[in-house]
Amino acid sequence: MTIQSRRERERAEREKLIITAARELAETEGWEAVTTRRLAERVEYSQPVLYSHFKGKDAIMAAVAVEGFAELAGELRAARTAARDADDALAGVGRAYVSFAERRPALYDAMFRRGVDLPFATPQVPPALSAGFQELAEAVRPHAGDDDLGLLTETYWAALHGLATLTLGGRLPRELHERRLALLLARFTAGSG
Amino acid sequence: MTIQSRRERERAEREKLIITAARELAETEGWEAVTTRRLAERVEYSQPVLYSHFKGKDAIMAAVAVEGFAELAGELRAARTAARDADDALAGVGRAYVSFAERRPALYDAMFRRGVDLPFATPQVPPALSAGFQELAEAVRPHAGDDDLGLLTETYWAALHGLATLTLGGRLPRELHERRLALLLARFTAGSG
């Protein structure tokens, strides 16, 4: 038992090490710089070790993405609970969401842009992901009126995602982001009462 | 003169051939299947010929994207001019936009998702792209009120882009898209009068 559990623990530690190294490399140099060779070198193991932990590079990205979900959920929660009223909460989570994407573009990439096939709208969705969605939903709830809360939250999320990705991709000038967000919020808070 | 112009014409035809082949390959098998080798084989030339036309693979994608801009602009225009009233126009361009992304995912990828560094918010923006944006803007105008038309159009665009990309990426279930779009439209048409 003892020896087996020690091995499992060491394996888990090494797996965590790989994920952290991948994330750091991605955040400093972008995902295109994260190659299995460089990653192996960073964790001081040979390439095949990576494949004993993960099915492939995509699975490593997915693992990094799951870390990101947890952090995003935390930041959304902080923004929401710090808000004074319902309007402020919706604005807060919106700002926090886009801010997260801007501060951690590589992380955001792995979470929502890359084709990492994590389960999304299914029962096996990562808890951290659904936690983040719940934060959005709670912020949206007071403005939902008779509309379906889940659908409206998805719609708000999509709008934030669009603003974030178009800005990250250089399609929208960054300086005017705050004003665009204000326009969006005006449309989503108007009919709430 | 004659001989030189013939060569230029042939060069232009071959360039068009490359773009078309790249687009077809991308639309049928996705961009990851578009390799310079396969592309060269399709156009029945050797690889280096591609590089005498384009700086690299990214430049080929950018050329395909420009084609896409023109088509999207056309579809948006058709949707807008076919509308009965202002509300219908906004809904029409919205539906047309997302429909385009769903029908031509690879094309949409090249246009708005990949890192192809085409000029966007600058004077040298491709005419077809600004034409498409203008169509959106015309549809948004009646609903802008005192808000800045350009900024509001960007915001509406971002929302559509978010809906389209999250759906394409499997993050949002496709079946409910129409209802999400309806929610978005309700928020963007409400205060127009």
Place this chain on the structure above:
DNA sequence: TTTTGTTCCTAGCGCTGCTAGATTTTCCTG
């Protein structure tokens, strides 16, 4: 027909994700 200039291809570089097979290390047994 030879020369000149352009066009185009062959071959190859350094990189990628990934894996088969050999080797080393770890552990249990006598």
Place this chain on the structure above:
DNA sequence: CAGGAAAATCTAGCAGCGCTAGGAACAAAA
């Protein structure tokens, strides 16, 4: 402590990628 089974790990390599140098083949001019 020594020998052997089992597990962990590495070396070496495959097929493919984007891209390019240098030479062969062609067309136009003399």
